[in-house]
Amino acid sequence: MSVSAYKAPAPGDAAVIFDGVSKHFAASGKSGGFTALDNVSLSVGRGSITGIIGRSGAGKSTLIRLVNGLEKPTGGKVLVDGVDVGALDAAGLRDLRRSVGMIFQHFNLLSSRTVFGNVALPLEIAGMDKHAIEKRVRPLLDLVGLADKHGRYPSELSGGQKQRIGIARALATEPKLLLSDEATSALDPETTQSILELLKRINADLGLTVLLITHEMEVVKAVTSDVAVIDHGRIVERGHTFDVFTHPKHETTRAMLSGLPGSKLPDAVSRALKPQATTGDRAVVRLTFFGAAAERPLISQLIKSVGAEVNIIAGTIDEIGGRPYGSLVVAYGADAETAGRAERFFTENGLVTEVLGYVA
Amino acid sequence: MSPDILLKIWGATLDTLYMVAAAGLIGSLIGLPIGVFLATSGKGELFPAPMTNRIVGLIVNAARSTPFIILVVAIIPFTRLLTGTSIGTKAAIVPLTIATIPFVARLVEAAIREIDKGLIEAARAMGATPMQIVFKVLLAEARPALTMALTMTAVSLIGYSAMVGAVGGGGLGDLGIRYGYQRFMPDVMLVVVIVLIVLVQLVQSAGDGLARRFDRRSRKN
Structure with missing residues (x-):
């Protein structure tokens, strides 16, 4: 990949x-x-x-x-x-x-206007006549799922509803x-x-x-x-x-x-991490895999090919832009033999790895 | 109290209402745009004109810090020019109006400055002209505050109108001074004060009610 x-x-x-x-x-x-x-x-x-x-x-x-x-x-x-x-x-x-439509963090709806009036505002500004405005606003309220709220005032709506009105308003001028x-x-x-x-x-x-x-x-x-x-x-x-x-x-x-869930190591592990390995330590490695690799039984294969114990420390499977993506943090023996076998396995399977450190 | 006095009180009440209404209306019509200008002409605002803004601000401050009774006397020549007289109800409208303008201007300015800058930005992002922003956003959103401001103006005017009585302005204040004070008729004074209190209460309640109706910011279901 x-x-x-x-x-x-x-x-x-x-x-x-x-x-x-x-x-x-x-x-x-x-x-x-x-x-x-x-x-x-x-x-x-x-x-x-x-x-x-x-x-x-x-x-x-x-x-x-x-x-x-x-x-x-x-x-x-x-x-x-x-x-x-x-x-x-x-x-x-x-x-x-x-x-160009624009929506805002704090919605910026006019408190003096109803939902309908807020969505109609950019059209009034553009000089559209009342009848045409009416025709334009209704489908927009349908689109954002708030057609039943057209006569309400922003103060009667939840934050999410306000932003939906903000979006309808931003789309009004097409x-x-x-x-x-x-x-x-x-x-x-x-x-x-x-x-x-x-x-x-x-x-x-x-x-x-x-x-x-x-x-x-x-x-x-x-x-x-x-x-x-x-x-x-x-x-x-x-x-x-x-x-x-x-x-x-x-x-x-x-x-x-690193702030995303699944990317963060447990505190106990991150505190114990050392930059250099001493005898008997275990390597902590982040594996990132996507596409076909995400669908293979990687863990059991990894354990077989490493021939030693493998701990799973953290992991997440997610989707980014509609593509599946996994991130897994594992620990295994840091001795040259085990590490060598693991590396070969990663290369063969096209996994992206990053050694995060070593723990005793 | 004789029917004659009661009739005089009724007449004076009408005079007061006439002065307050006329000065309030004309003063607000002039004060409102000045207030909008003050609130929108600072550096980087809708109609940037910082120099003019400061000059207008200074004039407004000067007018506001002049004691009303001094203002009344000081502008007598101007009053005479406009109305042909310096005595009576009609003449009193001139200083009352002059005093109302800066008062309204500052209240309007404050009401408009209260409006979330995000709304102005949103309107600009929609392609609104500065004038459209004033009418469709600022004045519309400030309506509850403007209503309160005009109520305060009317209440102050009722007080001021009693003062013009001191210089022969007519109205309830004038009646109170001439009959209640100078002719030792405390009952007339009492009635005058009560009528004034009732007037202020009525204006305040009407204003509060209207402002509440306009205010959609935290309406409960």
Whole structure:
């Protein structure tokens, strides 16, 4: 199983292109200047769900706001469907924004408007007449499963319902691109999953490109096809989500992945880990397997070929971007003979391994 | 109390209501846009004009810190220019209006600044013009707070209108001073005060009720 080399979408296939984009906030008052984005180049494939993940303060909020011109870059260009956002005048920018939907962490619904009124707002802004608005809003409420709530006010809805209204509102002007700004960060895990399912569905059914930013690896894992990792205003890693998750290259990516359940070693083991083996120690090894390897009886074969005891310390079987993926941490004798046999077995079976350390 | 006095109290009540309504209406119509301007013209806001914002802010502060009774006297020439007189109910409307404008402006500014910036960002992301943001987002979302602000304005105006009585402005205050105080008729003074209390209570309850109806932020089922 080899990792396919990542190829950025060709310019013609890109919904959004960041071309050497920088954003520097000038010093004001007490705070000094601050570089939020440093020469970022990235393209977002049309029809993809692309995730940008980073810790807070990494620059992802600024990055997504450049797409619909809520922020202006201080260097470089942002192209949306080939149009240079920075070159648009106020009217041109408003037209662009009407073709790009956006959803927010805190939903940003108007408390004074009903569910219907909130979804109708972008259409009123676009100057659509009442009758046409009515016709457009009803199916949207059906799509997000809240048709029965059309006369309710946001304060009467749960967080997940509010975000569904946010999504319906973002889709009202029939955009080709949806920007999601930490849309699930204020929601509980279960609601997060249902919102992500909805995003997946509209991506598939409407052919909508989704660009989402998040600090949650779970979100990236669950819905995105492509991911970029941002750290200190720079893109440090970029690729298909499956490849980035199974072969993280950058330290930041690894650090963020280590928080995922199944990736973490039990505390007792991680405390006892030593970098060097002494006689009688056991090696702790992470095996990553996917594709055909995930379906073979690897453990029993491993035990047979190693010819010694094998402990399972941690493990998870999961799906990333729809592809099965397993991660297993095992321990076996660190002596040269056992280790040699194990290595041969791993090579023969095309398993990716990483020696984490040794325990007594 | 003679029927004559009762009739006078009734007439004075109508005068007070007339002054409060006229000054409140005109003052709010002028104060509202000024308040919106103050709340939206700072650096990086919808209609950025930081210099004008500061100048308007200074004028508003100056007007607000001038004691009302001094304002009444100070603008007599202006009052005379507008109404042809400096005495009576009609003349009193001028200083009352002038005092209402900065009062309303600051309350409106505060009401609008309360609105979550995320809503403005969401509207911008929808392609709204600044004017659409003012009317469809800011004024709509601030409606409960604006209702409270206008209620406060009306209550203050009832108080101020009693003060213009001191300079011959007419209305309940005027009646209270001339009959209750200068002619030693404490019963008239008492009735005047009671009428004022009742007026304030009515205005406040009406305002509270309206604000509650507009407020959808935490409605219970």
